[in-house]
Amino acid sequence: MALKEIALALVALLGSAALGDALRCNCTNCEKTGYECETDGACMASTYYIQGKEQHVRICINRDNLVPPGQPFYCLSAEGLLNTHCCYLDYCNSIEVPVPTKDWSGSGSSWGPVELVAVIAGPVFLLCVLLMVGVFLFQYHQRAYSHRQRLEVEDPSCDHLYLAKDKTLQDLIYDMSTSGSGSGLPLFVQRTVARTIVLQEIIGKGRFGEVWRGKWRGGDVAVKIFSSREERSWFREAEIYQTIMLRHENILGFIAADNKDNGTWTQLWLVSDYHEHGSLFDYLNRYSVTIEGMIKLALSAASGLAHLHMEILGTQGKPGIAHRDLKSKNILVKKNGMCAIADLGLAVRHESITDTIDIAPNQRVGTKRYMAPEVLDETINMKHFDSFKCADIYALGLVYWEIARRCNAGGIHEEYQLPYYDLVPSDPSIEEMRKLVCDQKLRPNVPNWWQSYESLRVMGKIMRECWYANGAARLTALRIKKTLSQLSVEEDVKM
Numbered sequence: 001m002a003l004k005e006i007a008l009a010l011v012a013l014l015g016s017a018a019l020g021d022a023l024r025c026n027c028t029n030c031e032k033t034g035y036e037c038e039t040d041g042a043c044m045a046s047t048y049y050i051q052g053k054e055q056h057v058r059i060c061i062n063r064d065n066l067v068p069p070g071q072p073f074y075c076l077s078a079e080g081l082l083n084t085h086c087c088y089l090d091y092c093n094s095i096e097v098p099v100p101t102k103d104w105s106g107s108g109s110s111w112g113p114v115e116l117v118a119v120i121a122g123p124v125f126l127l128c129v130l131l132m133v134g135v136f137l138f139q140y141h142q143r144a145y146s147h148r149q150r151l152e153v154e155d156p157s158c159d160h161l162y163l164a165k166d167k168t169l170q171d172l173i174y175d176m177s178t179s180g181s182g183s184g185l186p187l188f189v190q191r192t193v194a195r196t197i198v199l200q201e202i203i204g205k206g207r208f209g210e211v212w213r214g215k216w217r218g219g220d221v222a223v224k225i226f227s228s229r230e231e232r233s234w235f236r237e238a239e240i241y242q243t244i245m246l247r248h249e250n251i252l253g254f255i256a257a258d259n260k261d262n263g264t265w266t267q268l269w270l271v272s273d274y275h276e277h278g279s280l281f282d283y284l285n286r287y288s289v290t291i292e293g294m295i296k297l298a299l300s301a302a303s304g305l306a307h308l309h310m311e312i313l314g315t316q317g318k319p320g321i322a323h324r325d326l327k328s329k330n331i332l333v334k335k336n337g338m339c340a341i342a343d344l345g346l347a348v349r350h351e352s353i354t355d356t357i358d359i360a361p362n363q364r365v366g367t368k369r370y371m372a373p374e375v376l377d378e379t380i381n382m383k384h385f386d387s388f389k390c391a392d393i394y395a396l397g398l399v400y401w402e403i404a405r406r407c408n409a410g411g412i413h414e415e416y417q418l419p420y421y422d423l424v425p426s427d428p429s430i431e432e433m434r435k436l437v438c439d440q441k442l443r444p445n446v447p448n449w450w451q452s453y454e455s456l457r458v459m460g461k462i463m464r465e466c467w468y469a470n471g472a473a474r475l476t477a478l479r480i481k482k483t484l485s486q487l488s489v490e491e492d493v494k495m
């Protein structure tokens with residue numbers, strides 16, 4: 001399993017780009033695969049002399065053997081002995097590397113045994129020294145950047161430092177966010193935390209696996225356990241949560257990702273903050289909310305979504321992220337009555353420099369009931385990142401409708417219902433949703449009596465502006481956040 005873990009670490013190092021094609025090279029000793037090999041590193045071609053014979057070798061060099069970076073040992077030439085060429089394009093090592101400069105094949109060589117020893121031992125000695133320096137530098141480099149890399153550096157001394165007995169998770173996360181990485185705990189700390197969690201009870205089930213409440217040093221944590229079939233989802237969600245600068249009070253706090261191999265299968269864990277209220281869906285089913293409670297929920301959800309959507313430029317910046325599966329079941333309610341957006345497994349990130357999206361977005365993911373009209377009828381422009389943000393806003397509008405119905409104003413409130421509860425069956429098909437939302441252009445009902453309460457009137461107006469058929473016409477998360485902030489001031493809501 002170690003290989004698998006290294007592979008995972010490498011994929012993480014390379015970012016999602018590595019999920020794409022591997023490099024193909026010519027390979028002189030790969031009869032089985034048609035003298036070809038695949039690698040995540042480099043192609044190498046080398047010519048050298050052994051016992052007076054010219055040898056040609058073409059091989060793949062895996063990325064983890066490309067050390068030290070910039071001048072890998074495997075790519076070095078040694079004058080008179082070995083001529084090596086590394087390259088990074090498909091079949092680029094198909095070339096003939098010129099023979100080493102000094103003539104070793106000639107039988108009339110004037111080299112005596114002493115010179116021979118000197119010439120061979122010299123470069124070998126140099127290579128050894130280089131290797132040692134290189135390994136040292138590499139390890140040093142690794143340690144310095146271990147917090148950003150997913151390599152498994154299990155250094156007990158560092159572990160000790162981070163995990164001093166009296167530290168709580170809050171302390172750890174605080175240490176981490178002030179030490180500048182801003183994306184998550186160092187990997188070995190994540191692992192140590194994950195492996196000392198005691199699972200308590202199951203609190204949910206989903207298509208990916210199960211969610212458990214666990215204990216770590218007396219505090220509660222939530223553990224999402226993916227089935228081994230869902231390795232990609234686990235990896236993707238961990239990857240998104242570790243996006244630099246993602247931490248925000250209205251986005252579920254990520255603690256650790258761990259893949260535990262117990263011999264027969266791999267357990268994939270994602271550890272996060274635990275919120276006892278559970279999802280917004282559970283919360284609204286159980287309680288009605290006051291006007292103040294409604295504004296808190298709505299404003300905090302908008303703040304979380306605005307942060308997710310926002311691109312922050314600079315080295316300590318964050319890419320824009322679209323959620324793609326926003327719904328009341330994927331939003332958690334914190335003790336203080338605010339929301340935390342969760343379940344980022346389907347999210348996409350925007351790479352603004354190249355104006356591309358970091359994974360190939362498949363057409364229709366997410367929950368059918370919450371799909372925006374352009375997603376349902378497949379007219380969404382997937383090349384344009386903003387389209388995904390607009391689809392999120394449509395779903396946010398539906399969540400607002402769920403919240404507002406439960407708002408207790410003047411003694412009236414309605415029972416909890418899912419959006420479109422009165423128009424589609426419990427597990428609607430895409431076709432049913434499309435007819436309703438695209439063809440008939442129906443939307444959830446905004447009752448007239450909401451007009452008599454300023455907050456409900458504002459909420460109703462926001463919803464309508466989230467539900468336009470034309471995605472580009474919808475409000476932005478930032479706009480909604482501003483409108484609700486203003487409302488919270490007017491209504492004297494303490495956030």
Ligand SMILES: *[C@@H]1O[C@H](CO)[C@@H](O)[C@H](O)[C@H]1NC(C)=O
Pocket residue numbers: 025026036091094095
């Ligand atoms: C390298 O591989 C390519 C593709 O399989 C092949 O066409 C080419 O002849 C190979 N080159 C050498 C020198 O073997």
